[in-house]
Amino acid sequence: MVDAVRKAVLAGDLRPTGAAFADAVGSSGRLLGSEGALSAVDRVRAELKGLGPLEHLLAEESVTDILVNGPGEVWVDGATGLQRIGRLFTTDEEVRALAVRLVAAGGRRLDDGCPAVDVRLDGLRIHAVLPPISTSGTLLSIRIRRPRVFSLAELAAGGTVAAMTAEALTLMMRSRLNFLISGATGTGKTTLLSTLLGLAGPHERVVLVEDAAELNPDHPHTVGLQSRHANLEGAGVLDLTELVRQALRMRPDRLVVGECRGAEVRELLAAMNTGHDGGGATLHANSAEAVPARLSALAALAGLTADALALQAASALDVVVHLVRDARGRRVESIGLLELGRGAALTVRPVLTDSGAGCRRAAGWEDFARRVGWTGVASVPGARHAAPSAP
Numbered sequence: 268m269v270d271a272v273r274k275a276v277l278a279g280d281l282r283p284t285g286a287a288f289a290d291a292v293g294s295s296g297r298l299l300g301s302e303g304a305l306s307a308v309d310r311v312r313a314e315l316k317g318l319g320p321l322e323h324l325l326a327e328e329s330v331t332d333i334l335v336n337g338p339g340e341v342w343v344d345g346a347t348g349l350q351r352i353g354r355l356f357t358t359d360e361e362v363r364a365l366a367v368r369l370v371a372a373g374g375r376r377l378d379d380g381c382p383a384v385d386v387r388l389d390g391l392r393i394h395a396v397l398p399p400i401s402t403s404g405t406l407l408s409i410r411i412r413r414p415r416v417f418s419l420a421e422l423a424a425g426g427t428v429a430a431m432t433a434e435a436l437t438l439m440m441r442s443r444l445n446f447l448i449s450g451a452t453g454t455g456k457t458t459l460l461s462t463l464l465g466l467a468g469p470h471e472r473v474v475l476v477e478d479a480a481e482l483n484p485d486h487p488h489t490v491g492l493q494s495r496h497a498n499l500e501g502a503g504v505l506d507l508t509e510l511v512r513q514a515l516r517m518r519p520d521r522l523v524v525g526e527c528r529g530a531e532v533r534e535l536l537a538a539m540n541t542g543h544d545g546g547g548a549t550l551h552a553n554s555a556e557a558v559p560a561r562l563s564a565l566a567a568l569a570g571l572t573a574d575a576l577a578l579q580a581a582s583a584l585d586v587v588v589h590l591v592r593d594a595r596g597r598r599v600e601s602i603g604l605l606e607l608g609r610g611a612a613l614t615v616r617p618v619l620t621d622s623g624a625g626c627r628r629a630a631g632w633e634d635f636a637r638r639v640g641w642t643g644v645a646s647v648p649g650a651r652h653a654a655p656s657a658p
Contacts, residue, residue, distance in 0.1 A: 337404025
């Protein structure tokens with residue numbers, strides 16, 4: 268029945284809508300019953316418009332990534348980490364057909380001439396790789412953008428943010444400090460950034476620049492720009508560097524780059540150094556101490572020398588918030604001040620640290636407290652605050 272409906276769609280005899288799928292199932296002549304008919308419609312919709320055998324995984328709120336390593340391996344990532352699930356595909360041809368359809372729906376092509384493609388589609392970021400580039404069959408990586416945004420109080424209740432850290436982050440946003448959120452893949456950088464942007468004043472205009480639209484802050488005045496790949500002729504590229512320039516012409520109160528991964532870091536630092544405070548970005552780094560090295564590597568792509576980068580970053584950026592993910596889950600491990608150290612080198616001086624056993628003040632606490640006007644009064648609704656630790 269699914270094949271018959273698929274052929275009708277490809278022939279142009281059937282519009283790919285839910286109502287049309289229901290009519291096709293009803294007119295198939297099969298005695299399915301009401302429950303069976305609904306199940307058949309869901310399967311037809313999944314096979315022709317959704318993720319096929321993977322569709323049911325979208326219903327699980329905890330799933331953030333679906334990873335298909337050929338027909339025999341399907342993994343999901345979520346709150347409990349990577350987990351392998353049962354076999355959902357019979358042959359690699361099924362995986363390839365799904366990948367080709369998803370990529371085509373995103374306006375690009377996946378074939379032997381273009382064997383690795385990244386597309387965005389209805390809240391999903393899809394990356395597909397075909398053999399022989401892939402050595403283990405067709406690979407499909409799907410990042411799911413969930414519409415729900417967590418409040419800071421919810422992150423604190425879930426253990427991602429300690430009570431003192433939540434207070435510090437709230438004051439950081441109120442004081443309009445420029446910040447970076449660093450961490451490895453899957454540590455929750457985008458989730459935390461969306462949460463923090465929800466703390467911006469409702470009168471402020473927030474402009475988001477992203478490679479793939481993933482941020483969805485709970486804020487009344489947010490606009491987003493998303494990069495664009497080249498077309499088949501190699502034209503039409505709009506990268507993050509150009510989008511940051513465009514964003515500066517849109518009267519932003521806060522300029523945010525979803526993820527700094529290249530030469531756009533130069534434009535972002537220049538903007539922060541010319542009156543655009545309160546902005547932020549995420550950055551891949553293994554530790555807070557590794558952030559200066561990552562910035563230097565990105566600045567080199569933009570043609571900045573190490574000395575120029577150090578001066579620009581120390582003046583533009585105030586705070587580094589670092590996230591980790593371990594057996595206990597995701598959490599903010601540290602908050603630090605980005606400063607010039609000895610020999611005019613960038614350093615991160617810790618303000619608060621959380622090793623998982625409690626939040627403690629560090630060497631940069633007094634300077635940070637002075638900048639944000641810390642009073643020790645709780646200002647995160649619903650969050651439980653512990654007594655401040657000794658320095």
